[in-house]
Amino acid sequence: MKTELSKIRSELEDALLYDDTFTSSAGKLNEATALIREALFKIKSNISEDGFESQNDEIEFFKLFKPAILALKIGLIYRYNLKLNEPVGTSETILKYYESEIKSIQSFFRINSFHYQYYKNNLTNMDTDYFLRNAGPLDLPTEDINDLDPNFSTPMSLLFAKFKGYESIQQFSLNQIALACAEPTKKTPGDSLKWTGDSINVVELAYGLYLTGQLNNGNASLNQIVRWLEENLQVKIGVVQRRFTEIGRRKRLSQTKYIDQMKENIQEKIDQGNS
Template identity: 30%
Template sequence: MKQLYKNILLTIEQEEKNVSKSSKSVIDEAYHMLSFLRGSLTDLKLEIAANSFDSILDEITFFKHVKPEILGKLIYYNKLIRIESVSPKNLELLELYYAEQIKILNKEYRKYIASSDFYKYYRSGRIDRDECYFRLGNINFFDGLNSFFFEVDSEFSTFYDYKIARILAFDLIHHYVSDKVNAKGESAKISFESADGSEFSWTDSKNALIELIYALHISGSVSNGRAGLRRMSKLFEDLFEVKLGDIHHAFHQMKFRAGEKASYLRFLKNSLEQYMNKDL
């Protein structure tokens, strides 16, 4: 199943690149991706119905990481259509329109996402309740559920996969609208220099930097986790003059790689401890 998941996510990534080059407008691109993503989910549903999961871990991985990434993008493109289809043509009004959309998004975030216990669970990287949240048929009705749960396909959803998808979609749409608010033609590049005038540079691997960005974001160490992964990655790209590309895809590959997870963070921890113990 892992290879199937990788192939589908890679196919989606490639389709996004292709349609971005060929589409005449953002709305055309979004409509195309809506259809493509729905097809991808249907294919996955049929595959899982026919072959089930390889293990409990495989089931948790699918509903915690794989399906939310696809569904999150589907929610994102649908929201994008709703925002862009009623956007004004006047440039001055357009800037005000996007600024208002940011306010609406932030209000939705505070009301429906950030205030939930599940959001804190997910963002903190906890796994102790994964079997409750990401296995079919394990819903606890005493937790209090949104009525939406009774309309989902109980054979292809744990309900909490939708919650993660909504979080990921928020990050995507917030980044999109923020770029529209801050754009002045081409986004101005931020220049960072040290006290002696020399520029900073990243001298480790790109994956190491992506791992660090995710850790800072998930832990809530930067703006209590509200900054958004794409905005944080842009900050680090400008700071170190490096192009990170699709950090979501890169991080997803890290999750499935063999060997030790979070290897760069462990390297940092060991390096710091060795330095602190050096003079003891």
């Protein structure tokens, strides 16, 4: 069952990654939430049919797997509303708006501080009370912790999803603050750089930056990185996922030809010394 669940999750994440504009309009947001709802339905059906092989598998599902899926929905809806209500004004106005949002999120973490510390420190001593469906009432109550379906929820799975989702919103808000604080740079004609190599090489570069988490503490999406490269290097990539399949189809050459070439040239330079 784990393999099937991982496949469903992977397909969902790929679909959301393919188009990161889901928070740009209500229509787009509805598309994204529909994808998540469909994935959850498939996951629930799998669990209803196959169950869990062990107690540890059930705990892992409700502690890590399901909260990660729900956090995607929480994050999408939250970001949509943040951008929808973002004030029109100076950088200082936008700065205060997102700082206020961060304070609100931190207040939520403080209200639920006992369980948030359990989440942050990856503790396990209460897992059988928190993440098994037949667990009884909690000794330490907290607000809004239950899903509607007792066969597909546990006392803490939704709260853990909120922790994960709100952390992503906190990072998103920090990124918006950084953008608001950034000083615009004036470019001179001599500053302009243009990519003159093969555009497929930019695809390798984009995936390398994305998969190694080099930008925005690993929170920059693949499409954000591609747009940034296109804008700053004056190159057109097109649909990056389709271009990536071109890399996968390489047979005679290395599938990472450009990055391999970079590695060889850098190593050659190192071998030659600093001259």
